[in-house]
Amino acid sequence: MPRSDPLPTIASAAKPGDAGRRQPALVDAFTLLRPRLTRILAAIALGVLSLGSALALAGFSAWLITRAWQMPPVLDLSVAVVAVRTFAISRGVLHYCERLATHDTALRAAGTARAQIYRRLARGPAASAVRLHSGELVARVGADVDELANVLVRAVVPIAVAAVLGLAATAVVAVISPPAAAVLAMCLLLAGFVAPRLAGRAAVAQEELARQHHSDRDTSAMIALEHAPELRVAGALSGVIADAQRRQRDWADALDAAARPAAVAEAMPTAAIGASVLGAVVAGIALAHTVAPTTLAVLMLLPLSAFEATTALPAAAVQLTRSRIAARRLLELAPPESPTVPGEAVPAGGTLFADVRSGHDGASRAVPVRLGLPPGARLAVTGASGSGKTTLLMTLAGLIPPVDGRVTLDGTDISRFDEDEFHRTVSFFAEDAHVFATTVRDNLLVARGDCRDDELTATLDAVGLTGWLSGLPEGLSTVLTGGAQALSAGQRRRLLLARAVLAPARIVLLDEPTEHLDAVDAERVLCELLGPTSTLMSAHRTVVVATHQLPKGIGCREMRIRQAQLS
Template sequence: MSTDPLWRALALLQLQPRRIVTAVVFGAVAVGSGLALAALAAWLIARAWQMPPVLDLTVAVVAVRALGISRGVFRYLERLASHDTAFRGMTAARTNIYRRLATGDPAAVTGVRRGVLLSRTGEDIDTVGAVVVRGIVPMAVAVVLSFAAIGLLATISLAAAGILAVSLAVAGIVAPWLATSAARTAELAGMAATAEYAEHAVAALDHAAELRVAGRLDAVVEAARSASAEVAAATDRAAPRAAFAAAATPLATGVSVLGSLLIGVVAYDGGTMTPMALAILVLLPLAAFEAVGPLPAAAQAVSRARIAAGRITALIDTALIDTASTTKVGTSRASVDDWVLRARGLRAGWSTCPEKSTRAIDLDLARGARVAITGPSGVGKTSLLMTLAGLLSPVEGRLTLGGTPITDLEPASVRRVATFFAEDAHLFDTSVLENLRVARGELSADEAEAVVRSVGLGDWLDGLSNGLDTVLTGGERAVSGGERRRILLARAICSPAEVLLLDEPTEHLDAKAGADLLTALLQRGSGLVHPRRTVVVVTHHLPRDCTPDQVLSLDFADRENTLPNAAEARTFVSTQERRWSGVGYP
């Protein structure tokens, strides 16, 4: 396998050679029509000057019209074929990336900010896919037509053909090299700034209200503006080389035309060249440069694509599971009755900041368990959920599923049992039904409607113009904060996972509605969640009449190395605690 990131990224596009060849053929015919048109028009002009019988020019006149029409037709067909290939490839690439991230090491995306992740799966994939239209096809067409033009001119004058070959090399090699150098300088210099801009812009768009309340919105917007200015400055620094690249092609064209003209005039004065041949000799080079004209832009597209491909492959590589050092064990659906998710001395947190991890926790989760995790913001509740889901490695302690360390299990197998549903999960710009099918692709419309109504969205659903088929234009911007939370909760319930790890599912709901929904989640007999499915909920406010099987109350005092008396920190605080252990409920 090639180590070039661009080749690896192009493999993700699953390009079909037949489609690429079709686009190149159409492009070659289009540019070839222009080349033939220039040669034939030159012959026709010179021949008409000799005033032959009009019938001698009829075929040439009809051919000129045919070539003029075919040039536009085949250019359109080339664009159609190349864009179709590129769009198919980008769709395949995103599918492949999503699949690899979903089945690979969860740590690949756990610590990646949303703006960066969106750039990798969005703009970077577009950049790599665009290389088909802007790079591969134009380069292949230029090679074919350059040889054709040189060969045709060689039939008239070898010297002129040599000058044309050198000029085409300057326009097709030197100019693209300068353009590539400029593009690489701009891209590398602006890469970090672009990622920073995406990060701040997404943060401002997604959390504008929270940032304004915290008094940080202006700072985030200013940071995005500064990053955008740095991107523009990087582009300006690369402008001189880009200018030389742009000037190389006109210069080469002028040299080729003037050289052909001088050779033709000398040959015509010597009586060794006809007027028609002289006209073709002068006008043909002008048409030949049409093929190499797009090459500087093509080289820039390839350079940008290679850099984008490097970012994509780096993301994919972090998701690869080292099967050589660790034997991954699969957990089949047939043996799912045997699982118990058990934590012993588990401290959850981010490996980059272990001093802020939770205290050591012992926990047993099996079928039907209902557990609430409470505590102030920032204490590590979400980190604990992510660790239980296998998205974060334990800072300390042991976490097993069915007696096997969770780090030794295939991530896909873990997610079939336990799945984390984040409070800021994404709502897509598609129908309500398709947003629910994110969790389970085979979900039927009747099942989806039942779940939507069960989470309290019945009246909202009845008010939609197309019911479940209504498109949420703009994603989460199409609904209120409370409606968004209920939709995300419905998605979680639709999931086939046995253990639902829910992060703040009732946030942004009014107090009574949130309490009722939370109580229904944590009581097996409520009917909201099947009684044999396990529910673990992170919440700030636990209703008084809610009696889950176990309540874990975390606090900042539970963290080691945080307070001077950390050794004396309480290990468990809950007036509602009811310890539970075992493999299942009757």
């Protein structure tokens, strides 16, 4: 069943006034994307050329129409006709090339970002990932990376193109009429800066809410996918699916609410276009007696094309907001790597002592525990579901910090040890650990890579998987198609237990290793794990098992169990 321990909420609510303070998160997130500057500049150049062709098309078309009205010789119009055709064709071709360049850059950057996140998670503190549900991790590594990469396609390139085109259009109009250019500049500022800023500021809170709904939806969906058999037996599967559907609707409603400010901002460029055209008309009337009719036509039509680049800016401002939120969530998950400071070496002995209150951030209560585990100790942690057994084991393993107190190994706080070395010495084996869609052999070698096949086979035999292994078509080389989907719940538990047996850790923390086993097998496995003459765990290894119930003497002769009852 899904773990009932409370899950922390790391992301804090966004406030409209925080937009400026969040900007560094988006800048820092560019270290994840690592886009190539030459590719971005190429995309911007193609975008400028595409919309520049539209601007030139409007100017040449205005000149051609007005000049043709004057009925000059056809040869006088030939160059303009060719230019109109050229710019009409090149606009579409260049726009397509710009799309290719921009999306190529964004997709490459998204791939780089995911690789950077995986690398940071592998090298960084384990607590940054283990605090989150797998659905939340999927949302961050999936949707949030996509939103971060979208900043290149929907914000950076459109903003740069609009800035260049706005300056170019204003400069051309200024040559004809400085007053008309001043009106155009003010209207471009309204459409290209004021409207997007209003859209971005208004969308901050709604976008944060929408992102949280998205994460909640993914969490519900992952619970349904990962625990479908247990939920079906408990009669709760339909409720979890309904919850995922409800969160999907909440996400859609929040997105709609977030889009309303952008819709209002979208109307402002239309008003700005009307004002700029009106200004051009007034300026044209004043210049009617001093300039050619063709010049007046260019003055009237050019502002219409000048605003084409600003139509994407309100959406760009909203995308900046979304990307800032995604960047902050990604940096919370995988913060920038700091210079590594070597920790202390883990002692060869290994007395684990804890005097802590364990729990997640924001939990309503914490579990007070005081215990000492000398080398070779056996400890069973029992209690009802949700009492904090898993959280205690994760605290002992250094995966989450205690709410209060500290955990020590031979008198030294575990936070002072080299993290990689410590986790090789003290290992936590989760009840829902991942089963990879690869061979049985590879699924065991993740625990210790130097194991021989005979050792792997012997371990599978010790945990009760001999019959299962002999029935596989290729033995250890059989691919577990679909990962955990290729196993029954009991087979998965035994396979994960085999990993713990093979692992080199001297202190082994096992979470519900006998769940989904029948009562007789569960008692036998617990006796083997916790007994002083265990064939699964050698006498020098410390074993801590979180379980709902201890065996009642069947096959447990001379078993010495220290039991910590959590209420």
